[in-house]
Amino acid sequence: MFFRKITGRELARWFNRPALRKACSVMALILCMLGTWGALRIGLSRTLTQRALRTGSLAEANRAVQLSPNDPEVYRARAANLSKRGEFGLAVEDLRQAIVLRPSDYTLWTELGKRLEKSGDPAGAVAALAEAQKLAPMYVSTHWNLGILLLEQGQRDEAFRELRSATLSQPALFRKVIDLASQEYGPDSLRVAAALNPRNTQERLALAHYFIGNSQTREALKLVREIDALSNDDRRELLTELVKANCFAEAYEVWADGNGRATTNQSRGVVDNGGFEEAELSHNPGFTWRIDNRSSSWISIDSSERHNGARSLRIDWQGNPSIDDETVSQLLLIDPGSRYRMDFVARAKDLLTGGAPIVQIIDAGQNEKLGQSSRLPLATSSWEKFSVEFTTTAQTRAVRIILRRENCAEPVCPIFGSLWLDDFSLQRQESERQRAW
DSSP, X not given: OOOOOOOHHHHHHHHTOHHHHHHHHHHHHHHHHHHHHHHHHHHHHHHHHHHHHHXXXXXXXXXXXXHOTTOHHHHHHXXXXXXXXXXXXXXXXXXXXXXXXXXXXXXXXXXXXXXXXXXXXXXXXHHHHHXXXXXXXXXXXXXXXXXXXXXXXXXXXXXXXXXXXXXXXXXXXXXXXXXHHHHXXXXXXXXXXXXXXXXXXXXXXXXXXXXXXXXXXXXXXXXXXXXXXXXXXXXXXXHHHHHHTTOHHHHHHHHHHHXXXXXXXXXXXXXXXXXXXXXXXXXXXXXXXXXXTTOOSEEXXXXXXXXXXXXXXXXXXXXXXXXXXXXXXXXXXXXXXXXXXXXXXXXXXXXXESSOEXXXXXXXXXXXXXXXXXXXXXXXXXXXXXXXXXXXXXXXXEEEEEEEEOOOSSSOOOEEEEEEEEEEEEEEEOOHHHHHO
């Protein structure tokens, strides 16, 4: 037999030979030195890489590649330095070599795509960024980078698909996508909406605000109507923007939808809650009675004093409020180029002031006074009837009814006492031509 069983004792004697022990020790030392040298080369290479990135030294980047040719990071660093010098073709070669060494690194594919674009290879750039997107489909940056590149190349549909994918993970980017769509499509709201295709309440609201800011209120309302449950804060924000833009009819629709009011033409020229039977007052924008947040007066719905019905509005003054205070007001839709008369009743109790209360009608769009009542009662009195006649201009779409004080002769003008208001109503008057007919 050519082979026989070797016993443990024989094996131990063989390994205990001095020459073999010496050879093993030398081999271990060589391996240790090789490992140490390899580690030193990698360490020195990384040090040179960091220094090259910091200083822009191409010589140090080349030395790093020589020391560690199997490290993708040294090629990435040299590509960065080459790009700074405008040598994008050489940078592309280095990045391709880095990808060969680490093909699943999406950041390398991303950098390759950017360098290919700079080197004049847009198709290659798209392919590289698409590969990065495949490797990291859940990352915002891969979709965003690819979308921006596609947009620059005029591939709008594909671009906005990628950009919208980015907003799935980072919703705050949606406003930037709106800006990009507006740059691409300008005032074409249909194409802007189609490119963005809002999918949820916040996206629809963001696009609605954009349309309001660009005087495209019809498109804004279309989006708002698609929202199942608009929050009070969102409704208030929309109302504020629409009123600021003088889009009163649209603002009324938003307000009415959340307050149980009709949105037909029957609401035009009608004072909301004119008898104060609804025991609610608001600080928020809208088309009912609103209390000025700056007012220092105490305003309440009073059931102890009323002219008709069960309630009236009570204002208690005690101090020196600003003359500019709009104690209470209401915004209401109205017809342009028409004559109106507003009637209401008032009574006072121990009202003392140098600036008597008055009721004004203000054009909500032009902020110009259209009419004003006579002074409201100061001394304790029974209910008195007041009327304000006014004519709207061709541009008037809404007016504001405002309770405020006359200007005082003195800079300090306190007011004390109580005032009640009730039974506000508005009637459209016939013109001279209509009466003659």
